[in-house]
Every structure is written in structure tokens, then in C-alpha cells.
Amino acid sequence: MRKKKVLVVDDDVPLAESMKLILEDTGNFEVCVETDSIAALSTARKFQPDVILLDIVMPGLDGGDVSAQLQQDPFLSSVPVIVVTALVANSEAGLDDGIDSGGQMMIAKPVQFDKLLHAIETARVAQVY
Amino acid sequence: MVSNTPQLEDAHAAEQEAEGPLRILCLEDSEGDFILLREYLRDAKFNPTPELVRAETMSAAKEVIEGRNGSDTFDVVLLDLSLPDSHGVESLVTLRELIPTTPITILSGNADRDLAVRMVKEGAQDYLPKDSLNAELLTRSILYAVERQRSQTEMAELNKRLKRATEDLKTAQMQLIQAEKMDSLGRLAAGVAHEVKNPLATLQMGVNYFDRRAEELGEGGEVMVSHMQDAITRADRIICGMVDYSRSDNLSLELKDINEIIDVAVGMIQHQILRTNVEVSKDLAAGLPKVRVDQGKMEQVLINLMMNAVQAMSENGVNGDGSHGILEVSTFPAEVEEIDRDEGIRHAERIRARDSVVVVEIRDHGPGIPEEKLNRIFEPFYTTKPTGEGTGLGLSVAKNIVDLHRGVMQVKNADDGKGVIARVMLKSSE
Incomplete structure (x- = not known):
């Protein structure tokens, strides 16, 4: 089975690398890390991920900007984006299972690995209202 | 002359x-x-x-x-x-x-x-x-x-009149200082939360990584990973509590029957109660006037008060003699007799003497709270629970929420000296 390609966009280097390490440890994922949000779009074009894990608060372009760039790209607009952020608590967004009922998928940091896995496996493109 | x-x-x-x-x-x-x-x-x-x-x-x-x-x-x-x-x-x-x-x-x-x-x-x-x-x-x-x-x-x-005006001025000043404190605490909390959650997320990934290799770690390693997991969970809970406490949230108020909210809240902690030897006894008055509340926030208040009560009974030997701890939840309509002056809730819409209110009482039969600690229980980070078991923010957040509803929260020892009575008073809207 082809490994699922996951792009992690997060300026926190240790966190991004830890995610890569643990995801690849399962043997089911190929992970690319981009810690510079300005380069996120071009990295995504090259890597062609199946899922993108996107931080919100980043220097340069924030998660919202990167998300908008991705949506405008004809090859990337159909790639599911999961926002992984320290801005909210899971309980606040009603995302205790890591999955939003509609709209943007969002996960609160710190995230348990099983929730992250579940989110990646069930990831789908955000519905635009 | x-x-x-x-x-x-x-x-x-x-x-x-x-x-x-x-x-x-x-x-x-x-x-x-x-x-x-x-x-x-x-x-x-x-x-x-x-x-x-x-x-x-x-x-x-x-x-x-x-x-x-x-x-x-x-x-x-x-x-x-x-x-x-x-x-x-x-x-x-x-x-x-x-x-x-x-x-x-x-x-x-x-x-x-x-x-x-x-x-x-x-x-x-x-x-x-x-x-x-x-x-x-x-x-x-x-x-x-x-x-x-x-x-x-x-x-x-x-x-x-001058004395009254001076007093009002002092109160307003206190409120202003309090508001400013909350505002800066809010900004501080949000900043700290963001900065702390990122390293916590890395630690979390690390713990999960080692947890996947539990067999290689041996027994000591497993215990260590489990402790690290607890530490991360605790730190996250404190950070979330701090943000929760400092946030002067806008409430989305709706006319609600408080009894229905109690039923929902009790339902939400049912599985936690089942693990203890505590029994819930409800005495909810029928036909209560409705109250204007934010249901989610009020559930949070009631869950907090009920869990405190459950913990007070399960931790303190009620189980030891084999008897059931009884968590009594009651509601009734009342007319306010007297309200303590409280800077936190001074507001045009606050509850005053002779107002009609709906009262929720949550009573445990635990050991009570020592009198010298009673006047500190609403202070943020003050807790009577053992380290690691309470953030010291639960009651502060609950009181904040009740204050935002222009209600009154009181916690006192029962007159017979057996247990604690927590009371929430909300203005009737009918």
C-alpha cells in the first residue's frame, strides 16, 4: 500500500520533527516538514501531499494566509488541511475527537498521537460556506 | 450678630x-x-x-x-x-x-x-x-x-450622600482595577498558553513515541512514560483553566429551565459518579420561573460544583465505613433577603434584596471546608485538593461565570457541620 504523504507546516522545529518521526515510525506515512510558512506553497507543490497539517501562528505568513494560497492552487485545493493550533482547547471547538462536524478540521495542541492519526485518516477537504 | x-x-x-x-x-x-x-x-x-x-x-x-x-x-x-x-x-x-x-x-x-x-x-x-x-x-x-x-x-x-458617593467611587475604582487586571491577565494567559502549548505538543509526541515502544522500555520505562503523560495532561489543564478564567467571555443568553440544565450536567458526569460510592439525590422544584443563562457555561458551573462535592465525599472516608455519600441537588424559587456587598458583581442588573431568584443548591456530606479556608476558595490557583488533583481554577471560573450572569454564588459549610452547601442564585426572568 502506498504510504500517505503528510506535509507538516509548523515553525516550531522540534514539534514538526517529532511529528515526522512518530508518523513515519508507524510505517504508513511519508512526512515532509516545512518550518518556513512562506515556502509552504512551493513545498506543497513539489511534495504533492495527501494531507497537510498546518499551524496558525507563524511568522511571515500565518496559517490562514497559507490556507488561502493552497485553496487557490488548482492542484492543491482538493488536499485536506488539518489546522493544528495552540490557540484553542479541544473542548472549546467541540473537537474532542479531533474532527470538526463541518468546515475546517482543527486540532488543539498538545494533541495525543491517536487523535492525530484519527484526524489524518478521516481527513477531508474543508467545506466552504 | x-x-x-x-x-x-x-x-x-x-x-x-x-x-x-x-x-x-x-x-x-x-x-x-x-x-x-x-x-x-x-x-x-x-x-x-x-x-x-x-x-x-x-x-x-x-x-x-x-x-x-x-x-x-x-x-x-x-x-x-x-x-x-x-x-x-x-x-x-x-x-x-x-x-x-x-x-x-x-x-x-x-x-x-x-x-x-x-x-x-x-x-x-x-x-x-x-x-x-x-x-x-x-x-x-x-x-x-x-x-x-x-x-x-x-x-x-x-x-x-457624600459617604455613599465615595463608597460608589471606590467600588467603581475597584471594578476598574479588577477589569484591568483581568484584561492584562487575559492577554498574559493567552500568550503563555500559546508559548507553553507548543513545547507541550512536542513532549506529547515524544511520550507517544516512547509509549509505542513500551515493550522495549521495560517496566521502569513504562512507569516513567505514564508519569510524563500525566504531567503533560496536568500542565495542559492548568493552561486551559487559566485561559478560561481570564477570558471575559460574551455569554449567549437564552431563557432556560434550570432543572433541564441540571439534568444535562448530571448526565455528563454520570460515568464519573458511577466510579465512586456516591449517590445523586435530586429535588428539583416543578414550575420554576425561567432564567437567562448561557447553557454551556452554566453546565460548566454545575459540573464543577458537583464534581467538587463528589470528590469531597469519595476522598474523605465516606467510603471507608461502607456508607453511600449522597450528593443532594435541589432547586427552588426564593426572594432574596440580603446580599453581601461584592465588588465583583456590582452592576445595575445585579441581584438585590427582594428580587425573585431561582436557587440551585448542591450539598455534599463530606468533611466540610475549614472556616479559615472558606474565604479563599474563589481565589485563582487556591485549592484544598492534593497537588495535581485540582488546578485551583475550577471554582474561580465557576464564580466568574455566575458573576457574568449577574448571579450570586455562595459556598458555606452546612449548619449541622456535615458537608458543604454550594448555592447559585440567578434572577428569575418571569
């Missing part, structure tokens, strides 16, 4: 005409002195003629005053220092109690002038020497006494 008198007299003549005759109570046992006084009053230019009531003794004066029913019975009292049943300062004190706002003028003989002066110091308005009394002196003394008393009453009233 004398030259001012005619002006004052004129002014009072006009005023008196509008208000009716001056009412004078004269405590004088000597017939001769009283007749003289009456003559002087007749010669004085009071218009209309004053109403002069004589009492020969203090007990007669009491009867007259009480017969007139109330303190505002006379405009001035003329008091002889030596009555058959009362003398000097004693007479003054008795009259002050009976008619606290009525001016008293002392009638003194030559022999007791010193005493008369002392009584002015004690609160009498003036003293008149009987031997040199005349119509003009009497008129002036009475008018000044009435006037001075009126000024004093006005001054006292103004003083009261």
Missing part, C-alpha cells in the same frame, strides 16, 4: 407662615417661670402664634411625645434643668432618645449656668438664662436653634 436677627426673623416669619405654627414643648415645673415664658412668647413676633405645650415632669413629656406618635412632633424643646423626676444631662439624654432631631434649648438659673454650658457641649442647641430672659432673646434663641438643627440635619444628610 444682633443686626442679623431681624433678617433671620423675617425669613422665618415667612417660612413659618407657610409651614404652620411653631410647635414648642416646654419642660418647666415652675408655674411662675412658665407663665413668664408664655408671656415672652406672646410678645415675640411669631406669626402664626406658636403652639406651646407644657410638661411639668419628664414622664409627662414622654407621654406627650409618645401620644403624638413619632419623633417629628415638636420644632423645639425648652428644657428646665431641674425637673422633679429628671435633672441636667439625664434629661437631655432622655429627650435625645425620644426625639433625636428636635433642637433642645436649656433654661437655666444663675446657679446652674456651668451645667447649662456643659449641656450645650453635650448636644443642646443653646441655653437661656432665666434671670435675663426677654421676648427678643427668646425669639432669637428659638429661631437659631431651629435653624441650626435644620442645618445639622441637612449636613448629616449631605454627609451621608
Whole structure:
């Protein structure tokens, strides 16, 4: 089975690398890390991920900007984006299972690995209202 | 001073005409002195003629005053220092109690002038020497006494208003400081939360990474990973609690039946209660008026209070003797009798005495809270639970939420000394 390609966009280097390490440890994922949000779009074009894990608060372009760039790209607009952020608590967004009922998928940091896995496996493109 | 008198007299003549005759109570046992006084009053230019009531003794004066029913019975009292049943300062004190706002003028003989002066110091308005009394002196003394008393009453009233205004100002200042504190705490909390959650997320990934290799780690390694996991969870809970506490959230208020919210909240903690030896006993009044609440936030408050109660009973030996701990949840309508002044909730919409409220009471039968700790339980980060088991933010957040609802939260030990009663009062909306 082809490994699922996951792009992690997060300026926190240790966190991004830890995610890569643990995801690849399962043997089911190929992970690319981009810690510079300005380069996120071009990295995504090259890597062609199946899922993108996107931080919100980043220097340069924030998660919202990167998300908008991705949506405008004809090859990337159909790639599911999961926002992984320290801005909210899971309980606040009603995302205790890591999955939003509609709209943007969002996960609160710190995230348990099983929730992250579940989110990646069930990831789908955000519905635009 | 004398030259001012005619002006004052004129002014009072006009005023008196509008208000009716001056009412004078004269405590004088000597017939001769009283007749003289009456003559002087007749010669004085009071218009209309004053109403002069004589009492020969203090007990007669009491009867007259009480017969007139109330303190505002006379405009001035003329008091002889030596009555058959009362003398000097004693007479003054008795009259002050009976008619606290009525001016008293002392009638003194030559022999007791010193005493008369002392009584002015004690609160009498003036003293008149009987031997040199005349119509003009009497008129002036009475008018000044009435006037001075009126000024004093006005001054006292103004003083009261000033005190109230100062108090309100202080309260407003406290609120402002509190708001500023909360605002900066909010910003600080949000910043800290973001900065701390990122490293926590890395630690979380690490713990999960090692957890996947539990077999390789051996028993010690597994325990260590489990402790690290607990530490991350705890730190995250504290951070979330801090953000929660500092956030001055907008409430989305809706008219709700509080009993329904209680049912939902109890449902949400049912599985946690089942693990303990605690039984829930509900006594919810039917047909309660609705309350304007943010359901989610109010559920949070009730869950917090109920979990505190459950913990108080399961941790403190209620289970030890095999008996069930009973968590009593009751609701009832009430009329507020008295509210403690609380800077946090001073607001136009806050609950006041005689308001109709809906009360939620949550009672445990645990060991209670030591009195010295009771007044600190709403302080952020103050906890009576063992380290690691409480963030010390639960009750602070709950109180904040109730305050935002303009409600009142009280936590006290039960009168019988067995357990704690937490009470939430919300204004009825019907």
C-alpha cells in the first residue's frame, strides 16, 4: 500500500520533527516538514501531499494566509488541511475527537498521537460556506 | 450678630407662615417661670402664634411625645434643668432618645449656668438664662436653634450622600482595577498558553513515541512514560483553566429551565459518579420561573460544583465505613433577603434584596471546608485538593461565570457541620 504523504507546516522545529518521526515510525506515512510558512506553497507543490497539517501562528505568513494560497492552487485545493493550533482547547471547538462536524478540521495542541492519526485518516477537504 | 436677627426673623416669619405654627414643648415645673415664658412668647413676633405645650415632669413629656406618635412632633424643646423626676444631662439624654432631631434649648438659673454650658457641649442647641430672659432673646434663641438643627440635619444628610458617593467611587475604582487586571491577565494567559502549548505538543509526541515502544522500555520505562503523560495532561489543564478564567467571555443568553440544565450536567458526569460510592439525590422544584443563562457555561458551573462535592465525599472516608455519600441537588424559587456587598458583581442588573431568584443548591456530606479556608476558595490557583488533583481554577471560573450572569454564588459549610452547601442564585426572568 502506498504510504500517505503528510506535509507538516509548523515553525516550531522540534514539534514538526517529532511529528515526522512518530508518523513515519508507524510505517504508513511519508512526512515532509516545512518550518518556513512562506515556502509552504512551493513545498506543497513539489511534495504533492495527501494531507497537510498546518499551524496558525507563524511568522511571515500565518496559517490562514497559507490556507488561502493552497485553496487557490488548482492542484492543491482538493488536499485536506488539518489546522493544528495552540490557540484553542479541544473542548472549546467541540473537537474532542479531533474532527470538526463541518468546515475546517482543527486540532488543539498538545494533541495525543491517536487523535492525530484519527484526524489524518478521516481527513477531508474543508467545506466552504 | 444682633443686626442679623431681624433678617433671620423675617425669613422665618415667612417660612413659618407657610409651614404652620411653631410647635414648642416646654419642660418647666415652675408655674411662675412658665407663665413668664408664655408671656415672652406672646410678645415675640411669631406669626402664626406658636403652639406651646407644657410638661411639668419628664414622664409627662414622654407621654406627650409618645401620644403624638413619632419623633417629628415638636420644632423645639425648652428644657428646665431641674425637673422633679429628671435633672441636667439625664434629661437631655432622655429627650435625645425620644426625639433625636428636635433642637433642645436649656433654661437655666444663675446657679446652674456651668451645667447649662456643659449641656450645650453635650448636644443642646443653646441655653437661656432665666434671670435675663426677654421676648427678643427668646425669639432669637428659638429661631437659631431651629435653624441650626435644620442645618445639622441637612449636613448629616449631605454627609451621608457624600459617604455613599465615595463608597460608589471606590467600588467603581475597584471594578476598574479588577477589569484591568483581568484584561492584562487575559492577554498574559493567552500568550503563555500559546508559548507553553507548543513545547507541550512536542513532549506529547515524544511520550507517544516512547509509549509505542513500551515493550522495549521495560517496566521502569513504562512507569516513567505514564508519569510524563500525566504531567503533560496536568500542565495542559492548568493552561486551559487559566485561559478560561481570564477570558471575559460574551455569554449567549437564552431563557432556560434550570432543572433541564441540571439534568444535562448530571448526565455528563454520570460515568464519573458511577466510579465512586456516591449517590445523586435530586429535588428539583416543578414550575420554576425561567432564567437567562448561557447553557454551556452554566453546565460548566454545575459540573464543577458537583464534581467538587463528589470528590469531597469519595476522598474523605465516606467510603471507608461502607456508607453511600449522597450528593443532594435541589432547586427552588426564593426572594432574596440580603446580599453581601461584592465588588465583583456590582452592576445595575445585579441581584438585590427582594428580587425573585431561582436557587440551585448542591450539598455534599463530606468533611466540610475549614472556616479559615472558606474565604479563599474563589481565589485563582487556591485549592484544598492534593497537588495535581485540582488546578485551583475550577471554582474561580465557576464564580466568574455566575458573576457574568449577574448571579450570586455562595459556598458555606452546612449548619449541622456535615458537608458543604454550594448555592447559585440567578434572577428569575418571569
